[in-house]
Each structure stands twice: as C-alpha cells, then as structure tokens.
Amino acid sequence: MPDSSTPKLTIALNFWTMWGYPSADAEWNADQRAAAIKEAGFDAIAYGPDPAIKEAIAKHGLRFGGAFDASEVEQFEPKIKACLEIDNGPINCQLCDHDTPVEEAVEKTVELMKVSESLGAEVHLEMHRDTCTETPEKQYAIIEGVLAKTGKKPRVNFDFSHPGIVKHLNPDNYAERLFEDIPCFQASTLWHMRPFNGHHCQIPITDGNGNFSPEYEDIRPFIKAALEHWLAGPKPNNELWVVPELGPTRGGYGLSCFPTIWEDAIVLGKDIQKFWAELTA
Secondary structure (H helix, E strand, C coil): CCCCCCCEEEEEEEHHHHCCCCCCCCCCCHHHHHHHHHHCCCCEEEECCCHHHHHHHHHHCCEEEEEEEECCHHHHHHHHHHHHCCCCCCEEEEECCCCCCHHHHHHHHHHHHHHHHHHCCCEEEECCCCCCCCCHHHHHHHHHHHHHHHCCCCCEECCCHHHHHHCCCCHHHHHHHHCCCHHHHHCCCEEEECCCCCCCCCCCCECCCCCECHHHHHHHHHHHHHHHHHHCCCCHHHEEEEEECCCCCCCCCCCCCCCCHHHHHHHHHHHHHHHHHHHHC
C-alpha cells in the first residue's frame, strides 16, 4: 500500500561548502561542520566517504549521502560500499569524462545501476560538466540508451546549473527549457540545487545585507516549480534529499565578491524548506 503520509524533505549540506570556513587557517573539522549543520536546522551531510563523518553523524543525529567519481566499472562496487559504510542515503556519481562517447557511457551507466541495485544503494548519475553528461544532449541520449537496454531509466541527479549555462537561458524560460524529462526528475531521490542564471553556474543568494540578491529572486520560481514537479510524481521513498549545492571560493564556484558561502547556503536551505512547507501544507 503506498505511503500516504506527508512527504519528507531532507536537506543535506555538502562539506565542501565549508571549505575555508571560518578561515583558511582554521578550517572546521568534520565534527565542527556536522555540529553547525545540525544547529542550522538541517538533516544530513553530502560528501565523499570520509571515515570521520561516520562518528560525526552518530554524535549529531544526522544522515549521510555519499558521492564519488568513477571512470571504470571496477571502481563502482568499492566506492559504493565505502559510502554505505557510513549511511545508506542517496549517492551521487560523476561518471567518466566530457569526451566519453555516448555508447560507452550507456554501457557503464547500465553497469552502475546493476551494481547499485545489487548493493541496495540509490546511486544517481549526476548531470555535470566535465563528465559523460556534460551537455543536455548527451545526458538525455544516455538516459534513452539505458532505457532501451534495460527497460528503465537510470536514477539521475539533475544539477540544472550545468545545462543552464550551456543553454544561455533567460529567467523567464528556465522551467520551459530545463524540464525536458519531468518523469525522470520525479523518479530521483536526490537533487543538487545550485542557484544559477544563463551566464553563471552559481550566483549569490543574498546581497550581503540579509536580503535576497536580484539574481536569486529570478530563480526562486524555478526552485518552487521543481519541487512541485517532484511532489506531483510517484515520490519514491516518500522522501527527497535536496543539497543546497553552493561551491566554495576555493576552486572558483564562489567569487571573491560573494557573501560568505556557508551563510548563503543556510539561507538557501531554509528557503527550500519554506517552499516545501507551503507545497505540502
């Protein structure tokens, strides 16, 4: 019998959001990061399988969803098992490279899903630059190729910030251009929500004075529409994990002129919680 209870939203913060916080010379360790996530009112950690996380989530009552990159089939099982050693939240995979042929990516995605299923893991193929899913065309060709070979689509983590900049979008057509496969999005249990526009894969959430930035105001309707789409679908596990996926200044996602990335991530996470509460009331 299907679960008719209110669907659950799990907000998972990526540890890399706290790189260099509170300072480059005194960066928080796993325990301090987990404590801050709990104090901010969030539920889980999203990161690679760092052994220190297992102790931290037990101490602070958090969940964990893993992440890994892989290029060879032989890497799948050990990397998935390493994530499951910590917790069995949904797992994110960045697969292969930008120049991996679609046919090869399809074969490897089929194997990824087989290994995932055999281990009882929910592994998602991430839509991401510099992977086999670098362009929307390759992403959807892989989805269709897997469907043709297996009769079902792979789990996909739709980080829309990547096709958002590839397609040079305007705010008034984010939803129209990006929701090409709503049923596939609805079948996922993991979503990386990095706010973006058609020219920048990450934008500031606030203006540094506690107000939403104009760019973030532009994308808020898209965020709400995505949650509406998911809630209108089959709601697998009756739970959606959303990662307010803000990258740090180190590495280039955040720019030096942005407000503090971790503090912006808190604002983004709470806004997603607000949308969810409104839609499930």
